[in-house]
Amino acid sequence: EVQLVESGGGLVQPGRSMKLSCAASGFTFSNYGMAWVRQAPTKGLEWVATISYDGSSTYYRDSVKGRFTISRDNAKSTLYLQMNSLRSEDTATYYCTRARYWGQGVMVTVSS
Amino acid sequence: DIQMTQSPSSMSVSLGDTVTITCRASQDVGIYVNWFQQKPGKSPRRMIYRATNLADGVPSRFSGSRSGSDYSLTISSLESEDVTDYHCLQYDEYPWTFGGGTKLELK
Numbered sequence A: 001e002v003q004l005v006e007s008g009g010g011l012v013q014p015g016r017s018m019k020l021s022c023a024a025s026g027f028t029f030s031n032y033g034m035a036w037v038r039q040a041p042t043k044g045l046e047w048v049a050t051i052s053y054d055g056s057s058t059y060y061r062d063s064v065k066g067r068f069t070i071s072r073d074n075a076k077s078t079l080y081l082q083m084n085s086l087r088s089e090d091t092a093t094y095y096c097t098r099a100r101y102w103g104q105g106v107m108v109t110v111s112s
Numbered sequence B: 001d002i003q004m005t006q007s008p009s010s011m012s013v014s015l016g017d018t019v020t021i022t023c024r025a026s027q028d029v030g031i032y033v034n035w036f037q038q039k040p041g042k043s044p045r046r047m048i049y050r051a052t053n054l055a056d057g058v059p060s061r062f063s064g065s066r067s068g069s070d071y072s073l074t075i076s077s078l079e080s081e082d083v084t085d086y087h088c089l090q091y092d093e094y095p096w097t098f099g100g101g102t103k104l105e106l107k
Helices: none
Strands: A003-007 A009-012 A018-025 A034-039 A045-051 A057-060 A068-073 A079-081 A093-096 A106-110 B004-007 B012-013 B021-027 B033-038 B045-049 B062-067 B070-075 B085-090 B102-106
Touching: A003 A093, A018 A093, A018 A106, A034 A068, A034 A079, A045 A079, A045 B085, A057 A068, A057 A093, A079 B012, B004 B085, B012 B021, B021 B033, B021 B085, B033 B062, B033 B070, B045 B062, B070 B085
Parallel strands: A009 A106, B012 B102
Antiparallel strands: A003 A018, A018 A079, A034 A045, A034 A093, A045 A057, A068 A079, A093 A106, B004 B021, B021 B070, B033 B045, B033 B085, B062 B070, B085 B102
16 A cells, blocks of 8 residues: 655744655565655645655755755655745645655644 | 646536536546546545546546547436536646536435
């Protein structure tokens, strides 16, 4: 059974950093590109970043470029999202996804 | 960026209805459109991939179609479990973009 389990969310002050993790199981993680998608409270879905299967290519939405870094450790079957210089508008539930499969989401609240 | 204009944003429906939700792409995205269902407090569930393909385990009352730059999700014989939110996604080009979402509500 495929599982994606996010962790690392919580309350953080504006300007600070936070790192999300997504532990994958039930499939050969190193064969698949992965993505982070977020959803602000009561809002729609918003794509954040994508990484290729081997980590050689990464893509970001403009509003997080230069602040967020997507990475992966294929030996640990884990996806990461390093978020720096966080803003109130980054407040959202963050989902790890492999298109067909989605994690349960982790809430990130940026507030003083 | 490619805009996915989703309509309607909300719809009042009755059980047994046939419901169609549409996303219009601002430029060509080919077949690279997915449809997701999302229930309150839950993760999205992929219902349709590559515009017209039914995802595994999805009931056959769901279908996807394409007409030019218009992509549609149709639910036939609407059941109570279908009354929730739906989102389209284009993944032909970065940045990937979602439609604004459609909320189905019972009359």
